[in-house]
Amino acid sequence: MSTTGRGLHGRVLDILGPEITAGEYPPGSVLRTDELAQRFDVSRSVMREVVRVLESMRLVESRRRVGVTVLPACEWNVYDPQVIRWRLAGADRPRQLRSLTVLRSAIEPAAAGLAARHATARQCAELTECALGMVAHSRGHQLEEYLVHDVAFHRVILTASGNEMFARLGDVVAEVLAGRTHHDVMFEDPDPAAVTLHVQVAEAVRERDAARAEELTRQITEGALQELDVLAP
């Protein structure tokens, strides 16, 4: 599932990146390129490329005569998909999941409102299809199938908003939804109320009722927030 993987460079990145985002090196720690190259048994060229990428994510900063210094978490590009993935795989996954869920609850209602105005006929159809798929798999422990349609639903909403910044959060939402189903305990079938809300959102968008689409989506994300409050204190 890892996007990187490709090439020697990517493999090193997939080890060093998670280590840094996990906080294994306190902010201000200095790493030397040569030592890292030795440790991973790669050439300095490869190691330099890795450092450059980490630098562009603002995880580290490279300065002459001093080395590669690890930056404090407040500097990190937390919207970088790679950084998000690394952090979700790490120890502070709960905190990360909460941050992202709060972000969702700010974005998605607005996106739904815009989607009601801008969605194409095709997107409206897709939306309805997703919602029906959710209904169809909402009972009898078909969690995986339900998840697929749930993710697709939210992706369509975000895309149909017509705002590229919203659209780009599709992967984040997918990650959050998948996290809820997989990692956290979720043996029970999804909340019927939530399923109904999705159907209603699809309706509202189809009927171009922006205010209703926004309000209904707000209820969905509020539910996700409360669910999180129940699981994690």
Place this chain on the structure above:
Amino acid sequence: MSTTGRGLHGRVLDILGPEITAGEYPPGSVLRTDELAQRFDVSRSVMREVVRVLESMRLVESRRRVGVTVLPACEWNVYDPQVIRWRLAGADRPRQLRSLTVLRSAIEPAAAGLAARHATARQCAELTECALGMVAHSRGHQLEEYLVHDVAFHRVILTASGNEMFARLGDVVAEVLAGRTHHDVMFEDPDPAAVTLHVQVAEAVRERDAARAEELTRQITEGALQELDVLAP
């Protein structure tokens, strides 16, 4: 003002990055590392590092035997601060500014609501100070001083929300606000109504009135959106 600049590598990036985000190479175009190295008169090592960074931004994809192919805009990491800066400096600045303003209007009200709950006494004081600074410079063509306080105000709100994803949008908001003052025509003093709203938001946060802080901030961002509608069709 460029963050990169440092080093030969950064200079190349600051030329090639904007070129790509400006759409000078249609999606699917292939660039060869060697040719680029020749063009910029740098070694392949440097050029490879540049390509690696562009790849991590998902502006390009490097594949063996084919070259460095430019990816379509829907793949770009549009939340990368560097990408945002490049695009704001480019031709589709208006569209970009609109996307970011829409994003703002989704995020900031939510952030203000959270800030009302989580802001420290110090942050409340800073907020009030910023608001007063805005009032003080709201008349008599003191646009620059006004902007400084405006930016600071919104940064505090986003930080005080306690959500790192929100906090990280401080730079984006700063960029948008600065853009409004500098690039677009703005000879007149700021709208007195907006100034008052900022003061009231500071009040609401200090009084822990989350709903009011959220609603007032919504009015601020709505104003920004309408202002944009007036300037650009």
Place this chain on the structure above:
DNA sequence: GTGACTTATAAGTCTGACTTTTTGTTCGTG
């Protein structure tokens, strides 16, 4: 036409030498 084989190509990797910047120390002077 289909499939296996070959080839050319461009990225990927490694190595070693050299340059440049920056830090910290040393030393001389007031």
Place this chain on the structure above:
DNA sequence: CACGAACAAAAAGTCAGACTTATAAGTCAC
């Protein structure tokens, strides 16, 4: 003792060249 300038060392930065590897595309037999 304080202060500043000269100096030395350390680590990143840069370059050039040789080699490896994956793979797209062309070739040939069937």
